[in-house]
Amino acid sequence: MSKTDTNPFENALEQLDIAWEYLKLEPGVREILRQAKRIVTVSLPVKMDDGSTHVFTGYRVQYNDARGPFKGGIRYHPGVTLDEVKALSAWMTWKCSVADIPFGGAKGGVICDPKKMSQGELERLTRRYAVAISSIIGPDKDIPAPDVYTNAQVMAWILDTYSLIKGHAVPGVVTGKPISLGGSLGRDTATGRGAAFCTREAAEVMKIPLKGATVAVQGYGNAGSNYAIILEEMGAKIVAVSDSQGGIYDRQGLDAKKVLAHKEKGGSVVGYPGAEGVTNEELLQIECDVLCPAALENAITKDLVDGVKAKMIVECANGPTTPEADRVLDAKGVFLVPDILANSGGVIVSYLEWVQNLDRLYWTEEEVNSRLEKKITGAFRGVHEEAKKHGVSMRTGALIVGVGRVADAVRTLGLWP
Numbered sequence: 001m002s003k004t005d006t007n008p009f010e011n012a013l014e015q016l017d018i019a020w021e022y023l024k025l026e027p028g029v030r031e032i033l034r035q036a037k038r039i040v041t042v043s044l045p046v047k048m049d050d051g052s053t054h055v056f057t058g059y060r061v062q063y064n065d066a067r068g069p070f071k072g073g074i075r076y077h078p079g080v081t082l083d084e085v086k087a088l089s090a091w092m093t094w095k096c097s098v099a100d101i102p103f104g105g106a107k108g109g110v111i112c113d114p115k116k117m118s119q120g121e122l123e124r125l126t127r128r129y130a131v132a133i134s135s136i137i138g139p140d141k142d143i144p145a146p147d148v149y150t151n152a153q154v155m156a157w158i159l160d161t162y163s164l165i166k167g168h169a170v171p172g173v174v175t176g177k178p179i180s181l182g183g184s185l186g187r188d189t190a191t192g193r194g195a196a197f198c199t200r201e202a203a204e205v206m207k208i209p210l211k212g213a214t215v216a217v218q219g220y221g222n223a224g225s226n227y228a229i230i231l232e233e234m235g236a237k238i239v240a241v242s243d244s245q246g247g248i249y250d251r252q253g254l255d256a257k258k259v260l261a262h263k264e265k266g267g268s269v270v271g272y273p274g275a276e277g278v279t280n281e282e283l284l285q286i287e288c289d290v291l292c293p294a295a296l297e298n299a300i301t302k303d304l305v306d307g308v309k310a311k312m313i314v315e316c317a318n319g320p321t322t323p324e325a326d327r328v329l330d331a332k333g334v335f336l337v338p339d340i341l342a343n344s345g346g347v348i349v350s351y352l353e354w355v356q357n358l359d360r361l362y363w364t365e366e367e368v369n370s371r372l373e374k375k376i377t378g379a380f381r382g383v384h385e386e387a388k389k390h391g392v393s394m395r396t397g398a399l400i401v402g403v404g405r406v407a408d409a410v411r412t413l414g415l416w417p
């Protein structure tokens, strides 16, 4: 058996089959949903600051667009693989469907180490990648957004490059762009805020008061840090956080905003005054009410799942729990809010941004936040109902809803010729 439990695309297919057991639809539709509609691999020659030329590899995987244009972020990371991007694009498809927004799913990735690149190198790489995928993206085709180690500035470069090719400004080609270029208020905090709303709903189901609930967050990037800050505002106590360098722990509670300021100054949460140092593995096994993996895939594996003590898990990251670990958590009675629901706040506000771009009409931050709250709590309750109906986990419930709607769209479109 070559299965490792950590190939993200194999895991995504395993999840698809879990949903299929309950959906019992035509095998042909399952076959369609097991494949990406289009996979594009591009080589990206970039002039580096030292005068040399480096050829990077980039991907854009367009998984399914039965429910609307392809949608999904672009990741810059040295560990990017095609199977990872394929998995992320499948998860985007189910995620947009669970949130009931009219998008399909896609994902992009470039193998690079942005921490070791200058702004100039990153800009040249981004523009080269934008040109390479320019014929397959667009506001009605496929709309990229930020993901791991990409941000509003990267979106601005893609927007500019695409608009130069088209000969006019096309703000709706990307989301998560700067406010000055048509970005939406509230988009930068949306993933964390959406996950915080899900945590509030989950705490109610579990009858755990959110006030004083202890929370550990793995990963202190955009999603993790905003999640911690917003949850703290809701009354929770952030006891541990980490990033790629390591973690910090304080039973009395950390100050989420001060930790972010410390990371922004020194590049890491590590060394935050007054806190104890912990490793990323230790953080996942800390005694707490809520554990939020907000970094990369395969954080909670079969090897460390037995040590997980949290009562609730809220997946801010995509694919942080392997299927084997998932089964153990379920058997232990841990209430897990799955990635395709928990982190859907980002793409929900991307949808609101895209709508504002198409309408040329812009909303206040309060308006955006309240639409997000309504949309994601509605999705949470729908998934919870489905899970209760079948007596299954929230993950399986979310997959039944997400895959089910896409399957229905694929079947209704029919096949031509």
Ligand code: GLU
Binding pocket: 071, 072, 073, 074, 143, 144, 145, 146, 147, 148, 175, 176, 318, 343, 344, 346, 347, 348, 350
């Ligand atoms: N990268 C984010 C995600 O994984 C956001 C995608 C988007 O807004 O299109 O959900």
